[in-house]
Amino acid sequence: MAAPLHIAGIRKVFGKGDKAVEVLKRINIDVAPGEFLILVGPSGCGKSTLLNIIAGLEEPTEGELRINGKNVIGMAPAQRDIAMVFQSYALYPTMSVADNIGFALEMRKVPKDVRTKRIHEVAAMLQIEHLLDRRPAQLSGGQRQRVAMGRALARDPQLFLFDEPLSNLDAKLRVEMRAEIKRLHLVSGITTVYVTHDQIEAMTLGSRIAVMKDGILQQIGTPDEIYRLPANTYVAGFIGSPTMNFITGTASSTGATSLFSFEGGSLQLPSPVQGKVTLGQRPEHIHLSDDASWRGQVTLVEPTGADTYVVVKTGVGLITVRTPPSTQVKVGDTVGMTVSSHHNNWFDAQSSLRLS
Amino acid sequence: MNAKNLSRLAVYSVLLIAAFFFLVPLYVMLVTSLKDGAQIRAGNLLSLPTSLNVDAWALAWSSACTGVDCRGLKPFFWNSVSMAVPAVLISTTIGAINGYVLSMWKFRGSDLLFGFMLFGVFMPFQVVLLPMSQVLGFLGLSSSITGLVMVHSLAGMAGTTLFFRNYYTAIPRELVNAARMDGAGFWRIFYRIVIPMSTPILMVTLIWQFTNIWNDFLFGVAFSGADSKPITVGLNNMANTTSSVKNYNVDMAAAIIAGLPTMLVYVLAGQYFVKGLTAGAVKG
Numbered sequence: 001m002a003a004p005l006h007i008a009g010i011r012k013v014f015g016k017g018d019k020a021v022e023v024l025k026r027i028n029i030d031v032a033p034g035e036f037l038i039l040v041g042p043s044g045c046g047k048s049t050l051l052n053i054i055a056g057l058e059e060p061t062e063g064e065l066r067i068n069g070k071n072v073i074g075m076a077p078a079q080r081d082i083a084m085v086f087q088s089y090a091l092y093p094t095m096s097v098a099d100n101i102g103f104a105l106e107m108r109k110v111p112k113d114v115r116t117k118r119i120h121e122v123a124a125m126l127q128i129e130h131l132l133d134r135r136p137a138q139l140s141g142g143q144r145q146r147v148a149m150g151r152a153l154a155r156d157p158q159l160f161l162f163d164e165p166l167s168n169l170d171a172k173l174r175v176e177m178r179a180e181i182k183r184l185h186l187v188s189g190i191t192t193v194y195v196t197h198d199q200i201e202a203m204t205l206g207s208r209i210a211v212m213k214d215g216i217l218q219q220i221g222t223p224d225e226i227y228r229l230p231a232n233t234y235v236a237g238f239i240g241s242p243t244m245n246f247i248t249g250t251a252s253s254t255g256a257t258s259l260f261s262f263e264g265g266s267l268q269l270p271s272p273v274q275g276k277v278t279l280g281q282r283p284e285h286i287h288l289s290d291d292a293s294w295r296g297q298v299t300l301v302e303p304t305g306a307d308t309y310v311v312v313k314t315g316v317g318l319i320t321v322r323t324p325p326s327t328q329v330k331v332g333d334t335v336g337m338t339v340s341s342h343h344n345n346w347f348d349a350q351s352s353l354r355l356s
Numbered sequence: 357m358n359a360k361n362l363s364r365l366a367v368y369s370v371l372l373i374a375a376f377f378f379l380v381p382l383y384v385m386l387v388t389s390l391k392d393g394a395q396i397r398a399g400n401l402l403s404l405p406t407s408l409n410v411d412a413w414a415l416a417w418s419s420a421c422t423g424v425d426c427r428g429l430k431p432f433f434w435n436s437v438s439m440a441v442p443a444v445l446i447s448t449t450i451g452a453i454n455g456y457v458l459s460m461w462k463f464r465g466s467d468l469l470f471g472f473m474l475f476g477v478f479m480p481f482q483v484v485l486l487p488m489s490q491v492l493g494f495l496g497l498s499s500s501i502t503g504l505v506m507v508h509s510l511a512g513m514a515g516t517t518l519f520f521r522n523y524y525t526a527i528p529r530e531l532v533n534a535a536r537m538d539g540a541g542f543w544r545i546f547y548r549i550v551i552p553m554s555t556p557i558l559m560v561t562l563i564w565q566f567t568n569i570w571n572d573f574l575f576g577v578a579f580s581g582a583d584s585k586p587i588t589v590g591l592n593n594m595a596n597t598t599s600s601v602k603n604y605n606v607d608m609a610a611a612i613i614a615g616l617p618t619m620l621v622y623v624l625a626g627q628y629f630v631k632g633l634t635a636g637a638v639k640g
Contacts, residue, residue: 057533078539090534094552103548107539151538 002033003068003158010063025215038206046215082159083152091136098132101150122150162194233352248278264315265294280345283322292336389609412605422593432590443508444565451516459524476514499581523557559628
């Protein structure tokens with residue numbers, strides 16, 4: 001049963017008087033039934049606090065929170081009909097896997113035979129049936145992760161919350177479990193809020209991404225919108241790897257396009273405004289070209305297999321360019337760079353906000 | 357012989373000397389309790405008894421005299437049991453609940469409260485003798501075993517709270533949060549999640565409290581009446597009752613009887629004691 005989640009004007013202040021810290025500044029998010037929402041941001045941005053408020057583990061200072069249309073402010077976590085997967089998994093160490101998965105059902109006085117049936121269903125879904133009699137200490141990291149998800153799934157809640165669930169796993173397992181979480185969401189269709197600081201997790205899992213910084217929601221949108229049309233330089237720099245290149249300069253009209261000139265070069269591009277602006281250009285949208293006028297010296301060549309990233313030192317700092325792995329450039333070479341008139345992200349040089 | 361063996365030899369020598377030092381008194385007590393009067397008067401403290409004579413043990417247990425009362429240690433022993441068992445259980449239970457609240461359900465001023473409780477650990481008990489006796493009189497519990505149980509439960513609470521609180525601080529908070537989301541309340545989390553994880557610290561506290569309460573002399577001598585004296589006081593009185601000849605064998609047997617329960621507790625639960633003292637973090 002998928003439920004909508006309505007977050008309106010949520011504020012959270014820790015401490016009092018001079019020492020008061022506002023960690024959430026009026027957050028508004030509406031999550032549609034069945035949606036997979038990612039809360040992403042650097043540590044200390046308030047994303048975990050927001051998740052705890054949704055869970056009921058913390059109360060907001062101000063604001064409105066509705067799950068399936070019902071106001072849940074002041075309601076105990078258990079009554080909100082949500083399930084949460086914690087970063088440390090938080091499995092009960094003295095109980096077997098089966099008892100861990102069935103604990104919430106037991107607390108809700110589900111009869112034993114129904115409970116046993118449900119535990120086996122969930123275990124089958126997660127391929128952990130052979131582990132049901134074990135203790136958490138006898139499991140590997142990936143297995144514990146599965147049990148933690150099983151515990152959340154068993155109750156068939158209205159809302160799933162994930163608090164950085166993959167950060168304790170090694171790289172290979174992380175990719176595997178990421179796919180598993182995506183699969184389980186597709187199968188169960190339960191509305192999900194997922195907190196992470198990993199932008200790749202955010203891009204791959206989310207149906208929508210909410211980027212947060214300093215307690216403020218910077219942008220919310222589909223992965224494509226966030227990647228293609230970032231609302232400000234912060235979002236633009238946070239999402240995408242390697243990070244977007246920023247070039248600050250002056251645009252002056254020359255008819256249909258503008259002459260965008262900056263330290264050590266200039267480009268003929270369709271800038272939306274004149275004056276001081278910042279151009280954001282992703283590495284895949286800058287090309288090496290021998291006869292280009294904007295030039296710099298190669299300081300680093302990073303092959304990743306599928307692509308090779310070339311870092312060029314220019315008058316405006318280091319510029320990263322994505323090239324095919326067949327590229328012949330070497331460290332120390334002087335190269336020219338061109339920027340196409342597509343995929344330009346223009347930001348106000350002062351406010352860092354997107355210009356469109 | 358190389359340096360490694362030499363240092364090993366040194367370590368074992370020190371350990372053997374230490375063990376010898378601590379075991380000799382026990383040995384003397386044991387052999388003396390099994391000797392008869394004539395052999396004791398012969399004077400060789402370390403010699404083995406010529407015959408195994410358990411008369412002194414029987415005497416100490418059931419018919420040695422304290423003043424004019426010749427019922428042996430038996431009544432005192434049972435006084436101690438009926439004092440120590442409830443007092444240990446009550447102080448441990450309260451300590452566990454206090455520790456649970458002070459580590460996992462913190463409230464405004466809970467750290468300050470814990471600070472005050474810590475103060476109780478270091479307070480000399482002589483300070484509370486007079487006020488406590490007034491309180492006992494006020495409650496009508498003077499000179500009763502119930503009164504002693506109360507005194508020991510209260511006196512032990514600070515220590516047991518400290519033990520449990522420090523142990524529970526190492527349990528991740530996410531575990532409690534997970535249980536809250538699963539629908540468990542304050543007490544349910546306590547006895548389904550927290551208590552099953554507490555075996556080592558439970559053992560430490562039980563041993564600690566039992567040893568303290570069983571061996572206590574101060575409260576026993578200050579707050580007990582004629583019929584509620586614990587074994588420590590009984591032993592003292594028995595050994596100080598003067599008769600024509602000093603029955604060292606009876607005194608030794610009585611002292612061993614008085615110390616036997618604590619030794620038994622260590623033997624049965626001692627392995628947990630070391631484990632509990634060294635186990636800091638709880639691994640999930």
